[in-house]
Amino acid sequence: MKRKGIGRSAMKTAMMVLAVFGGLVASAQADLFVSLDGSSPSAQAVSGYQTVTVGKYKFVASGDNYTVTELRLGIGNPDADAVAGVINDLVVRDGSTVLAMVPYDAVTNMFEVAGLNFMVPANTSKTLTVQLDLAWPYTNGHGIGYAGTTQLPTINTTGKDVMTTLNYLKYRDSQGTANSQTLAIASNPTFVYRSVPTFTVGSIPAGQEGNLYTGAQTTLYKYGVSADPAGSVAIKQLKFPTTIADGTGSGVEKLGSFRLFRGSVDVTDSVTIQTESGVSLETGNTVGRGTTNVVVTFDTEGIIPAGMTFGYSLKATPTGFSESLTGHDWVSTYLAGDSMSTAGNTMDAQDKFFLDSTGDGFVQTLNDNVAKMGTGLAANLIWSDESAQIHDYTWNGSSSDWFNGYLLQDLPLDRITVPEPATLILLTGGLLSLLASRRRQS
Numbered sequence: 001m002k003r004k005g006i007g008r009s010a011m012k013t014a015m016m017v018l019a020v021f022g023g024l025v026a027s028a029q030a031d032l033f034v035s036l037d038g039s040s041p042s043a044q045a046v047s048g049y050q051t052v053t054v055g056k057y058k059f060v061a062s063g064d065n066y067t068v069t070e071l072r073l074g075i076g077n078p079d080a081d082a083v084a085g086v087i088n089d090l091v092v093r094d095g096s097t098v099l100a101m102v103p104y105d106a107v108t109n110m111f112e113v114a115g116l117n118f119m120v121p122a123n124t125s126k127t128l129t130v131q132l133d134l135a136w137p138y139t140n141g142h143g144i145g146y147a148g149t150t151q152l153p154t155i156n157t158t159g160k161d162v163m164t165t166l167n168y169l170k171y172r173d174s175q176g177t178a179n180s181q182t183l184a185i186a187s188n189p190t191f192v193y194r195s196v197p198t199f200t201v202g203s204i205p206a207g208q209e210g211n212l213y214t215g216a217q218t219t220l221y222k223y224g225v226s227a228d229p230a231g232s233v234a235i236k237q238l239k240f241p242t243t244i245a246d247g248t249g250s251g252v253e254k255l256g257s258f259r260l261f262r263g264s265v266d267v268t269d270s271v272t273i274q275t276e277s278g279v280s281l282e283t284g285n286t287v288g289r290g291t292t293n294v295v296v297t298f299d300t301e302g303i304i305p306a307g308m309t310f311g312y313s314l315k316a317t318p319t320g321f322s323e324s325l326t327g328h329d330w331v332s333t334y335l336a337g338d339s340m341s342t343a344g345n346t347m348d349a350q351d352k353f354f355l356d357s358t359g360d361g362f363v364q365t366l367n368d369n370v371a372k373m374g375t376g377l378a379a380n381l382i383w384s385d386e387s388a389q390i391h392d393y394t395w396n397g398s399s400s401d402w403f404n405g406y407l408l409q410d411l412p413l414d415r416i417t418v419p420e421p422a423t424l425i426l427l428t429g430g431l432l433s434l435l436a437s438r439r440r441q442s
Helices: 010-016 080-086 208-214 421-441
Strands: 002-004 018-020 023-025 031-036 044-047 051-062 066-075 087-094 097-102 111-113 118-120 124-134 164-173 178-186 190-193 197-201 218-227 233-245 254-262 271-275 290-304 309-319 330-333 354-356 365-367 381-384 416-418
Touching: 031 066, 031 164, 031 178, 051 066, 051 118, 051 164, 066 087, 066 124, 087 111, 097 111, 118 124, 124 164, 208 218, 208 416, 218 233, 218 290, 218 330, 218 416, 233 254, 254 271, 290 309
Parallel strands: 002 178, 044 190
Antiparallel strands: 018 023, 031 051, 051 124, 066 111, 066 118, 066 164, 087 097, 087 124, 164 178, 197 218, 218 309, 233 290, 233 330, 233 381, 254 309, 271 290, 330 416, 354 365
């Protein structure tokens, strides 16, 4: 008997299976119900050359014992390169026990998992874990000159989404009667790279509120960048939304002379710090009240070796910041991430992977070719897994292994405010206490 499965339809499942104080009871219709388990991984970006969990599927047996004998899973991304070049095998586990390890079937475009004997007792649930044994991604696309002479990738296995979809289920009941369901239960996206960076927010040194109010160089933000042990990564561009708040009503608060430090070393000479419109913030120009996106672009690239972490600080020189009994001026900064892939949505494979700008020292975008004069997709973060056979960081000869910050862990990072809210309270309390003391003395 073949029937159409309900997959993740919560309403239909609820009609068949009732939860009573956390236990399952038999419904009027006995059958096996399948859904994506709540413990399944969220959307993620991972390094290749490892085994990663991409989905967990929950099986609920209602009214009878059911034994799963066959599964068919597809890959959400139909790109043949992604399947053949990124995935070695699909692994099915029951807890820590490996039930099957199968290669991709290029004829059926499926992972055919047969010969299972996965039994779910009546009125209980069990979970199967689906993992992918990943290869090491790469691309042969590289820039060898200006537009029209660039080699577009003919093989590009990096930055691909390998989410799995459970499409077919075969099983038998306690009497040996075979049943099947046609399903469409997708896991969450999993983008695979040769290596991935991890960003962490740091703690700025104490006393920055004093620097802010006295006009001394102030540390606005501190962050770390780590490269996965799988390989080095390169950072090209970062964006820091910076908000200046006028709490005193003076309207004269400014930030200028922006600097970037790696550890205690000033590396501003190796980057360009500017607004999104290309106004330099390193000397002369300043930003005022409201929010300004401060863009830091590496002149070449910032390399983070495999397994290592570098710490960076964004600093600026303030003018016009003050505190009073009625309020306090403050500045708040964070490191932005990206909510979409470079394909412009959250599901497809990345397809804009070349750097593109109007020249050296200008804000970079991502495009499907190089030297398109900065007309590509704007990105809050631009990084590379250095997977190209000939890696290149130039705007007019870029390799095809650059990506935005979609799905990178913990992005956007937490905001840092100077002075911190707790400090604001203490400052206000101190001023009020001082005023009260003077009133008592008079």
